Amino acid sequence: MEVSVHNLTKTFGTLRANDNISLRFAGGQIHGILGENGAGKSTLMKLLSGFLRPDGGEILFEAKPVALGDPGAALRAGVGMVHQEPLDVPGFSALENLLCAAPRWALPSRIEARNTLTVLAGRLGFSVAPDDPISALTVGQRQQLEIIRLLACGARALILDEPTTGISAAQARSLFVALRRLASEGNTVIFVSHKLDEVAELCHTVSVLRAGQVVGEGQMGVPQPQDRLLKMMFGGGDHTPAPRETPRRGGSPAVPSAWRLEGITAREGNLVLAGLDLDIPAGSVVGLAGLEGSGQQILLRLLCGQIRPSAGRLRMAGADMAGASPAIFRTCGVEYLPADRLVEGVVGPLTLAEHFALLQPGGMIIKRHAAEDAARAAIAGYDIRAVPDSPILSLSGGNQQRAMLAMIPENTRALVCEQPTRGLDVASARAIWGRLLARRDAGCTVVFATADLDEILDYSDYVLVFFAGRVSRLLPCAELRVPRLAELIGGVGFEAADGRAKANPQ
Amino acid sequence: MQQLLIDLAAVLAAAAPLIFATMGETISERAGVINLSLDGSMLLAAMVGFAAASISGSLSVGFAAAALVGALVALILGALSLSLGQSQTAVGFVLALLCTDLSSFLGAPYARKPGPAVPHAPVPGMSDIPVIGPLLFSHDLLIYASFLLLPAVWWFLYRTRAGLVLRALGERPQTAYARGVPVIRLRYLYMILGGALVGIAGAAYSLDLKQGWSYRHTFGTGWIALAIVIFGGWQPWRVAIGCYLFAALQALASRSQSVLPGMPTQVFQVAPFVLMIVVLALINLLSSPTAARRLAALPKPLRHPAERFVAWLATPAPAALGQPFQRP
Numbered sequence: 001m002e003v004s005v006h007n008l009t010k011t012f013g014t015l016r017a018n019d020n021i022s023l024r025f026a027g028g029q030i031h032g033i034l035g036e037n038g039a040g041k042s043t044l045m046k047l048l049s050g051f052l053r054p055d056g057g058e059i060l061f062e063a064k065p066v067a068l069g070d071p072g073a074a075l076r077a078g079v080g081m082v083h084q085e086p087l088d089v090p091g092f093s094a095l096e097n098l099l100c101a102a103p104r105w106a107l108p109s110r111i112e113a114r115n116t117l118t119v120l121a122g123r124l125g126f127s128v129a130p131d132d133p134i135s136a137l138t139v140g141q142r143q144q145l146e147i148i149r150l151l152a153c154g155a156r157a158l159i160l161d162e163p164t165t166g167i168s169a170a171q172a173r174s175l176f177v178a179l180r181r182l183a184s185e186g187n188t189v190i191f192v193s194h195k196l197d198e199v200a201e202l203c204h205t206v207s208v209l210r211a212g213q214v215v216g217e218g219q220m221g222v223p224q225p226q227d228r229l230l231k232m233m234f235g236g237g238d239h240t241p242a243p244r245e246t247p248r249r250g251g252s253p254a255v256p257s258a259w260r261l262e263g264i265t266a267r268e269g270n271l272v273l274a275g276l277d278l279d280i281p282a283g284s285v286v287g288l289a290g291l292e293g294s295g296q297q298i299l300l301r302l303l304c305g306q307i308r309p310s311a312g313r314l315r316m317a318g319a320d321m322a323g324a325s326p327a328i329f330r331t332c333g334v335e336y337l338p339a340d341r342l343v344e345g346v347v348g349p350l351t352l353a354e355h356f357a358l359l360q361p362g363g364m365i366i367k368r369h370a371a372e373d374a375a376r377a378a379i380a381g382y383d384i385r386a387v388p389d390s391p392i393l394s395l396s397g398g399n400q401q402r403a404m405l406a407m408i409p410e411n412t413r414a415l416v417c418e419q420p421t422r423g424l425d426v427a428s429a430r431a432i433w434g435r436l437l438a439r440r441d442a443g444c445t446v447v448f449a450t451a452d453l454d455e456i457l458d459y460s461d462y463v464l465v466f467f468a469g470r471v472s473r474l475l476p477c478a479e480l481r482v483p484r485l486a487e488l489i490g491g492v493g494f495e496a497a498d499g500r501a502k503a504n505p506q
Numbered sequence: 507m508q509q510l511l512i513d514l515a516a517v518l519a520a521a522a523p524l525i526f527a528t529m530g531e532t533i534s535e536r537a538g539v540i541n542l543s544l545d546g547s548m549l550l551a552a553m554v555g556f557a558a559a560s561i562s563g564s565l566s567v568g569f570a571a572a573a574l575v576g577a578l579v580a581l582i583l584g585a586l587s588l589s590l591g592q593s594q595t596a597v598g599f600v601l602a603l604l605c606t607d608l609s610s611f612l613g614a615p616y617a618r619k620p621g622p623a624v625p626h627a628p629v630p631g632m633s634d635i636p637v638i639g640p641l642l643f644s645h646d647l648l649i650y651a652s653f654l655l656l657p658a659v660w661w662f663l664y665r666t667r668a669g670l671v672l673r674a675l676g677e678r679p680q681t682a683y684a685r686g687v688p689v690i691r692l693r694y695l696y697m698i699l700g701g702a703l704v705g706i707a708g709a710a711y712s713l714d715l716k717q718g719w720s721y722r723h724t725f726g727t728g729w730i731a732l733a734i735v736i737f738g739g740w741q742p743w744r745v746a747i748g749c750y751l752f753a754a755l756q757a758l759a760s761r762s763q764s765v766l767p768g769m770p771t772q773v774f775q776v777a778p779f780v781l782m783i784v785v786l787a788l789i790n791l792l793s794s795p796t797a798a799r800r801l802a803a804l805p806k807p808l809r810h811p812a813e814r815f816v817a818w819l820a821t822p823a824p825a826a827l828g829q830p831f832q833r834p
Contacts, residue, residue, distance in 0.1 A: 046834065051684070052834065070833070071683065071684045072687070073686065076686070081684075087680060087681045088681055089673070089677045090825065091673070091677050091825070092670075092673075092674070100667075100671060101667075101671050101674065101685035102685075104667075
């Protein structure tokens, strides 16, 4: 099905989120949409799927203008959207989710729905069973279920918003296979991303948005030179892939350890890390790689005292941390940067200055001027686009992350980060890493987890690979390449890299 | 034995208004709206229902008027919270107080007057079956309706497409919206339906189980109904068990009055409420992290059934309960 937009405009207050956009997405092809955060990609997709109504211009399905009042109308017309965080009901089973508010013609009965789910999942190579509860599925599986649901409800054009964020490499591969298959059957696939390599691998055409407008000649054939696309996304400037500003460390055995784990066992939910022996060298960046929920979170939380080991010993610079609370870890110079910024990291409605006031030690009365000065210093030093009075909630993701980094005291000895660049565009991510590497060069140890292999290989000195609760030995990053890392994450040849296979009790 | 049967039958009957009220509230809360005005609207409906039945001489008019009052209060709450975006709890609480006082004020002329009552109607043939007969089939129409309401609500919530959508409204309305469901309109519908059931619960007191009208006639059972819905995990069967438990506690309290003549009567009136809260709180304690740690220390054969039982007890609230929905 052909989907096109003509002079589409959407404004929020004075912001022109979409400004005179004209594009045509032909059927039977995969169309990539690139753009940094805030470029207007999401607005365009929400207009196409009926979540928002345009202020000007028109949307055409099969060359016929349509007025989409709500997402239901768009789906009835054949356009379905898969959101970055799949829009399903967590309390339901996969089957109930498929049935919920589905039109009767599409799924006349529970039995039919069960059938459709199994057949479509089999055809697309997806691993969702009808009776799985949503809460037990990974983001990737929930995405697969959404795709199945949209197809079952008659979608002939699929919009996917950043679909590879938060899913495993294997799931991304099977998603790509399925999308290619859907396109070859005549469906339209619109693939929104800010990952250039994925667009290059998957898409037939690519369009770049910047500041609400289409850049360049609109739709372009793939392949396109990477630096050209980057230039279009960020508007000139120097955006060649990051050269490493500082030489990679590692390999020198004389470095003292920041953390020393001796026979640590810890559990979270069903996952157990057992008998872990590990030395994390001070002043290095250690990347934790692995599928979502393979044990990285347990190690991260162990290192900052958020969970306590059930056996074994954890030392920091020689001191035994048995039974220490997160507060004691903090006084020892360990800081934790959570992935869910607004849940665990900052207090949304409080302003930047108030956050710095929270950091003031002791005393009954807030030292307002000191807090504002600290906020101003952070804004200048960390390039945060805000004033001291801005509520943290009103900042963009990248600015929130920089603000959180700015709040971490200078004398921090170790930093534990969970997905430090989640949801950030390329430029913001690079800026965050600039700060983190500067901290490392000042002697701070950085441990981080991410699903992005490039991020691991670009910035780590050492890599730890997690596979189903098992941990590799500390692998110097210089020895690793993407294919080998991908294999390890998938558990291939894990024994060879498993640092403690012998020590593992039966 | 005979006496026990009579007592049990009385408990089943006495719980009928609670069943109506809690099922109404369950429907409303499962759709994501807290109707905190429950106690007040029940009182007002009890009063209006009694007055309407007395004036018209028709029981059905009385019940219809009561249901209308309950629905109307729900509509006001809906207009203020769903359409105007005010806090559901704050508006609901104010409405509860307002309706309570309104019932005292408007109901004064009807206080302690005789009026019509739902007639006893044993089911012919079936009321003679031993045990089951006196227990289930020698009540009146209202009580039978309460027996049927429970499975009907369960069936609707868990076996129909509309029920699936209703639950989605309470869990994640954004999802329902994305699938073309008119979220606000449906929330109004279920809230009003729930309100009507709450109204009937009020009339069940004034026209049947506690015939007549007096100041604060339902004696705060609305608040207990709210607590039962919460502790019952928003699941019809467990909510119903809570209702019957409360009715049994009340029966027990009135029975002990003759055994302990020295005790002030107020103690027996209040005791069921206190006991109920204690029971419900204990159940909730079982699903606390502390209890989970204790459970983990149990020997294996005991641990698994115990953990499964606790998991069954610990049902989370509808995720979007009390949250306003705004279309993007």
